[in-house]
Amino acid sequence: AQKVTQAQTEISVVEKEDVTLDCVYETRDTTYYLFWYKQPPSGELVFLIRRNSFDEQNEISGRYSWNFQKSTSSFNFTITASQVVDSAVYFCALSGRGNKLVFGAGTILRVKS
């Protein structure tokens, strides 16, 4: 069975702090994909990034960066110099041979000014 664990239920930071959201996954598939989605207070789910299991390169996009480590089955997400607009619920998700996207419980990020 596939499983995604986001152990941090809620994180509060002050603007301009860096913050890392943890994601640990379980799968028996050798080929799988990992995703991060953002759900702002308005409620929609916004795709942020996709990573396949064969590509362990870290990725940076502006203030966002992702660290994928197969050895620890982790796909962590870091926001540098956080801003109030980053306040949202962030979901990590996994898709494998079963062809279904399995979401973690989500981490609520609160960025205070």
Next chain:
Amino acid sequence: DAGVIQSPRHEVTEMGQEVTLRCKPISGHDYLFWYRQTMMRGLELLIYFNNNVPIDDSGMPEDRFSAKMPNASFSTLKIQPSEPRDSAVYFCASSLVAIYNEQFFGPGTRLTVL
């Protein structure tokens, strides 16, 4: 493209009534998904379609739920009869040919069953 379109955005109904949620996927996307989001259970996949054919409905909670996709640009999720425990936000999402592509979500329908 307009993105995934869902209607209605909000629905309030009484227990026992039939509820129909609607979704228009992004044009050209071959996969369509229905999810339910609640505080207790998080995001759950209810059913997904490939080329209008239901592939996996193992997440549909019970026979009161049904979903159809009569053509590539329209899908419905129906609850009959509705119960208070069905109150949730229902999302529709679509993706390109390969299921490993990212899914694009609609704005959701917030359903309240009194």
